[in-house]
Amino acid sequence: MGPIIPINEISQELNFLIAFVIGIGFGFALEQAGFSSSRKLAGMFYGYDTTVLKVFFTAALVGLIGLGLLNHFEMIDMSIVYINEYYMNSAIIGGVIMGIGFIVGGFCPGTSVCAAAIGKIDAMAYLGGSLIGIFIFGETYPLWKDLYIKNYLGDIKLSTALGLSDGLMVFLVIIAAVVMFWVGEWAEKKFNRPDITKEI
Amino acid sequence: MENHNYITHKTKYMNPYIAGLILGFVLLGAFYLTGRGLGASGAMKSVVVTSVETVSHEKAENSAFYSKYIADGKNPMSSWLVFQVLGVLVGGFLSGALSGRLKLTNEHSPNITSHKRIVMAVLGGMLFGFGSQLGRGCTSGAALSGMATLSLAGFVTMVAIFGTAFLFAYFFRKNWI
Numbered sequence: 001m002g003p004i005i006p007i008n009e010i011s012q013e014l015n016f017l018i019a020f021v022i023g024i025g026f027g028f029a030l031e032q033a034g035f036s037s038s039r040k041l042a043g044m045f046y047g048y049d050t051t052v053l054k055v056f057f058t059a060a061l062v063g064l065i066g067l068g069l070l071n072h073f074e075m076i077d078m079s080i081v082y083i084n085e086y087y088m089n090s091a092i093i094g095g096v097i098m099g100i101g102f103i104v105g106g107f108c109p110g111t112s113v114c115a116a117a118i119g120k121i122d123a124m125a126y127l128g129g130s131l132i133g134i135f136i137f138g139e140t141y142p143l144w145k146d147l148y149i150k151n152y153l154g155d156i157k158l159s160t161a162l163g164l165s166d167g168l169m170v171f172l173v174i175i176a177a178v179v180m181f182w183v184g185e186w187a188e189k190k191f192n193r194p195d196i197t198k199e200i
Numbered sequence: 201m202e203n204h205n206y207i208t209h210k211t212k213y214m215n216p217y218i219a220g221l222i223l224g225f226v227l228l229g230a231f232y233l234t235g236r237g238l239g240a241s242g243a244m245k246s247v248v249v250t251s252v253e254t255v256s257h258e259k260a261e262n263s264a265f266y267s268k269y270i271a272d273g274k275n276p277m278s279s280w281l282v283f284q285v286l287g288v289l290v291g292g293f294l295s296g297a298l299s300g301r302l303k304l305t306n307e308h309s310p311n312i313t314s315h316k317r318i319v320m321a322v323l324g325g326m327l328f329g330f331g332s333q334l335g336r337g338c339t340s341g342a343a344l345s346g347m348a349t350l351s352l353a354g355f356v357t358m359v360a361i362f363g364t365a366f367l368f369a370y371f372f373r374k375n376w377i
Contacts, residue, residue: 002231002232002233002235002324003231003232003233003234004232004233004234005233005235006233006234006235009292011277013293015280016232016280016283017283018233019234019280019281019282019283019284019287019347020283020284020286020287020290022226022229022230022238022264022284022287023283023284023285023286023287023288023289023290023291023327024288024290024291024294025222025225025226025287025291025348026223026226026235026238026284026287026288026291026292026340027287027288027290027291027292027295027297028222028291028292028294029221029222029223029226029256029291030288030291030292031291031292031295031296031299031301032213032214032219032222032295032335033213033214033220033223033330034213034214034216034219034311036270036292036295036296036301037307038224038262038307038321038373039307039308039309039310039376040212040213040304042321042376043376044362045365045366045376046369046373046376046377047359048377050215050367051201051213051216054217054220054354055217055219055220055223056215056220056339057220057222058216058217058219058220058221058223058226058229058230058276059221059223059224059227059344060224060344060347060348061222061224062221062223062225062227062228063224063227063231063344063347063348063349064347064348064350066225066228066231067228067231067348067349068340070228070231070232072228075232076231076232076241076299077366079234080235081231081236081351082235082236082237082343082349083346083351084336084346084348084349084351084353084354084357085336085341085350085353086207086339086352086353086356087230087353087377088333088356090301090334090336090343091335091353091356091357091360092356092360093334093335094331094334094335094336094360095331095342095357095358095359095361096331096360096364097327097328097330097331097334097335098251098327098328098331098338098339098357098360098361098364099331099361099362099363099364099365099367099368099370100231100324100327100331100364100365101298101324101325101326101327101328101330101331102324102328102361102362102364102365103324103364103365103369103372104320104324104327104366104372104375105320105322105323105324105325105327105328106320106321106322106375106376107328107341108240108327108328108338108339108340108341108361109240109241109328109329109332109338110238110239110272110288110338110339110340111287111339112325113240113285113288113289113292114288114291114331115292115294116292116294117289117290117291117293117296118292118293118296118301118302119287119296119302119303119304119305119307119332120299120304121304121306121318122306122307122308122317122321123251124316125318125321125322125325126321126322126324126325126328127244127325128322128325129321129323129324129325129326129328129329130241130244130325130326130328130329130332131247131248131251131325131329132325132329133325133326133329133330133331133332133333134241134244134245134248134329134330134332134333135251135252135329136326136329136330137228137329137330137333137334138248138252138263138265138266138333140236141263141264142263142264143315144334145264147334148334149288150211153352154354155351155353156351156353157349157352157375158350158351158352158354158355159225159227159350159353160294160352161352162281164207166350169231169240169350170350173347173350177240177327188278193377196377199246
């Protein structure tokens with residue numbers, strides 16, 4: 001019965017070793033996908049390379065369907081699985097700021113670690129920048145505190161918010177993802193830039 | 201041989217759907233083992249909190265933000281996410297080594313200077329770092345892991361990140377194409 005670590009007594013050393021091994025898989029998958037290249041990541045927003053969309057939604061679907069199956073066969077106790085807390089204002093405004101950061105910097109935190117590991121100097125600069133950004137947030141936290149905790153809606157699910165069953169919601173997300181894969185493949189043909197894809 | 205992949209014997213990146221499947225199983229493994237998904241910005245926050253605490257313990261203790269992570273003698277570096285991100289560093293390096301992609305280089309569009317790319321990377325990192333704190337997680341912790349549990353926060357954060365990047369893409373096109 002999962003989740004294994006919260007249910008069983010497990011030493012901190014073993015816990016951290018597991019974290020390290022999962023991290024290796026995470027970094028390996030990101031790098032193999034091409035997420036260690038800022039121009040490949042940015043290609044998503046100009047249509048010439050939609051790898052981000054394909055990898056991101058394939059992974060989300062595996063997680064979504066996998067968790068659904070584990071739950072169905074009673075192999076995981078979903079009451080212990082963490083569901084992100086929804087603070088409406090900070091989630092939207094934080095997301096918008098991250099979106100601008102993405103198109104300006106070309107990475108997100110995870111991909112920058114992976115790109116820095118193979119020697120991308122722009123990723124190392126981005127990584128340094130993100131530490132400064134977190135420090136600025138920490139230093140100015142009293143200014144944002146009200147915004148940070150405003151409109152708390154709890155650990156609500158999308159399916160609950162829409163009044164649908166989890167199963168139907170998963171099905172709709174699968175349909176949406178397949179449509180997006182199709183749009184991605186179409187965009188790559190339409191906005192193809194051989195000069196860029198050759199370089200990266 | 202440059203760009204030779206010793207696994208697939210091809211010179212290119214892995215097929216994105218296959219890479220997505222692998223990433224998805226890593227994500228699922230994280231949920232099955234720990235009850236939480238993947239994350240990155242949390243580890244960076246640990247680095248910042250530890251740095252502030254090293255410079256001035258008193259300041260960190262009196263701050264409404266930093267004090268949360270050092271309460272009761274907690275060490276922010278002794279966390280699951282820190283070890284996971286160290287793993288990302290190793291996993292990324294192994295993948296790059298196997299595929300012949302280890303190279304000290306600054307990747308940028310031919311339309312901008314190397315210097316400008318670095319400035320933009322730092323600025324983008326600052327924005328993302330700040331936003332990840334306000335939004336309680338980044339692309340991996342909030343958007344990807346959040347979506348896998350059907351959490352509304354995950355979907356909202358995903359739409360906000362990618363939607364905004366699409367909206368602003370036109371203004372930054374010179375940096376990329």
